[in-house]
Structures are given as C-alpha cells and as structure tokens.
Amino acid sequence: MKDVKLVLCDLDGTLLDDNKNVDLDIKNIVLKKNLLFTLVSGRNLGQVLTYVDALDIKIPFITNNGASVCLGKERLYGLFIDRHCIEDILMFLMNYNISFLVNCDSGVYSYGQDSLIQQFKLRSIGKCPVFDAVPISSLVEENIEKIIMSHPDDELMTEISNILNDKFPKTHCVRSEGRAFTLTNKSASKGSSVRWLLDHLGIEKEHVIAFGDNFNDISMFKSVKYSVAMDNAASEVKRNAIYITKSNNERGVSYFIEHYVK
Incomplete structure (x- = not known):
C-alpha cells in the first residue's frame, strides 16, 4: 500500500490490549512512514484525551462512537440525541x-x-x-x-x-x-464522523486505512479504501474488512502498518 496518507484507529480491542495498555510503538512507526494518525473511539472525550496526549496526536479525533469530532478539548462537530x-x-x-x-x-x-x-x-x-x-x-x-x-x-x-x-x-x-x-x-456513527473528518482534512478516502474490532467499526470500514479487522474481532466484523491483522494483544495495528504500508 503506497497511497496511504491517514491511519484511523479504534481503541478498545484494537490499539489497546486486553489489559488496556496502548501500543506506543505506533507513534514511531507512523512518524517513520510520514503518516497522519488519529483515533476513532467509542470512549468519551476525557478518556480519549489520555491517549491523544500519549500518542502526541495533533489532528482531530473522533469520540463517543462518532457523535463528536474534537481537536483537544474543542468540539468541531457534534450530533446529540433528540x-x-x-x-x-x-x-x-x-x-x-x-x-x-x-x-x-x-x-x-x-x-x-x-x-x-x-x-x-x-x-x-x-x-x-x-x-x-x-x-x-x-x-x-x-x-x-x-x-x-x-x-x-x-x-x-x-x-x-x-x-x-x-x-x-x-x-x-x-x-x-x-x-x-x-x-x-441516528446520524451519528463512526462512518459519518470519518466522512466529516476526511472532508475537514481534505483527504480522499482512497488514501485512508482504518483498524477496528467491533460492530461499531463496520461503518468506518465502509467509509475508507483500506479496512483492517483485528484477529480478535467478531466474525461479522472480519467479513466487512478487506484485511485481517494480528490480535490486539500482538500489536496487530503496528505490525500491519510496519509490514504492509509503504
């Protein structure tokens, strides 16, 4: 894959192992490959900010299962329940x-x-x-x-x-x-917020890869060119991804980017 510019990554079950430790290797790997990297999580803003800071993410990230796109503590885009x-x-x-x-x-x-x-x-x-x-x-x-x-x-x-x-x-x-x-x-999903984010960043979906493990990641998979399910993902999630990588306990995100994204 030589055309990837942006990496989108879920947290739980994806970038976090079962003990909730984050794969910090991803920081140096995306830097070495000159890739933009951000998080697309079901967690709320306060929880996601911990990992945004740890990974030194400088671009907007997605929280609350796609209900918000934030930059730091500022909400750039949000959809609320009626x-x-x-x-x-x-x-x-x-x-x-x-x-x-x-x-x-x-x-x-x-x-x-x-x-x-x-x-x-x-x-x-x-x-x-x-x-x-x-x-x-x-x-x-x-x-x-x-x-x-x-x-x-x-x-x-x-x-x-x-x-x-x-x-x-x-x-x-x-x-x-x-x-x-x-x-x-109803209009909030990881997929809808990813589309908003790509428009905001001026990046076409053909240059984006997404990693996830659960049902709420499927809409994100459908919004980008390259979709990668973790080996620990449910069968239905894997069926909706183009590729499958190692599990979250085996640094599956870092492994895939390091070996397959040029």
Whole structure:
C-alpha cells in the first residue's frame, strides 16, 4: 500500500490490549512512514484525551462512537440525541432493569450496578465529572452524545436494542464493546464522523486505512479504501474488512502498518 496518507484507529480491542495498555510503538512507526494518525473511539472525550496526549496526536479525533469530532478539548462537530425522547428512552431502560451510562457535556451519569457499566464508569473517574443516579428529569436539557447500556442477559440486550431502534427512529443502537450497546443520534456513527473528518482534512478516502474490532467499526470500514479487522474481532466484523491483522494483544495495528504500508 503506497497511497496511504491517514491511519484511523479504534481503541478498545484494537490499539489497546486486553489489559488496556496502548501500543506506543505506533507513534514511531507512523512518524517513520510520514503518516497522519488519529483515533476513532467509542470512549468519551476525557478518556480519549489520555491517549491523544500519549500518542502526541495533533489532528482531530473522533469520540463517543462518532457523535463528536474534537481537536483537544474543542468540539468541531457534534450530533446529540433528540432531547424530546431522552426521558422516554431512559425510563424504558429503567423499566427493564438495564444499567446505563449517559455521556453529555456536563459529565457522565451512572445508573444501575451491571459490572460492565461499573467498569466503564471507572474509566471516566478523574477524567470528567461522574454522577450517580440523578433524577432523569434533570438530563432532558443536556447535550447527550451517547448512552451506553448493558445487562448480563445478552439475548435481552439484543432485544432491547431492536426495540429501541424501532421505538425511537431518531436514534440508533448498536453493539459497541463486549456485551455493551451504545445509543446515539441516528446520524451519528463512526462512518459519518470519518466522512466529516476526511472532508475537514481534505483527504480522499482512497488514501485512508482504518483498524477496528467491533460492530461499531463496520461503518468506518465502509467509509475508507483500506479496512483492517483485528484477529480478535467478531466474525461479522472480519467479513466487512478487506484485511485481517494480528490480535490486539500482538500489536496487530503496528505490525500491519510496519509490514504492509509503504
């Protein structure tokens, strides 16, 4: 691949290993090959900034599953969940005992005790304000970028996702990490924000390669010429990628760029 100018990379399950350690080798590899590099993550701004700083990323990056494109702490592009349906969505989740996190401008709001949601909550502590179980009515005026939800019953969560997509047509719910699902504005996705970013940078998709491992990365794959799934990715994700690299625990991103991007 001699025509690549920009590398787009997911974090969890891709650039991060299973212990959440970042592959710092990527920094020198892209520098040596004179490539632009940025992150396209489901994580919120505070969490992503940690890796932006560690990797010395100077161009815009994508957060909240495509709901925002940011440069430093500045939001360049953002899509929010319709305020008119926020209360109904959150009450629906509570009625089914679904644990969830609400990500918005003022911080992260946590509801329920599901272990995965608690894990996600811990990621935000120290990076942005974190609140527990405030009244739902207090969130209806917030700019909400995403709602992360989880329940131990995977079949139930899949059913809940389908119901949400039918019941609230202005939103979109998709599996994002492990058994977690993420709900955003229907127009927000990694793919849509990648297209905005490429236009902003003046780079055509023919010069872009993207790495990912989960279902929310598929729309990103479809927005660039070269798509690479991690070996640890789900089968459906691999089917939607052109190439497959080593796993996230084997530095699959660095390996592929080092050996196949000229």
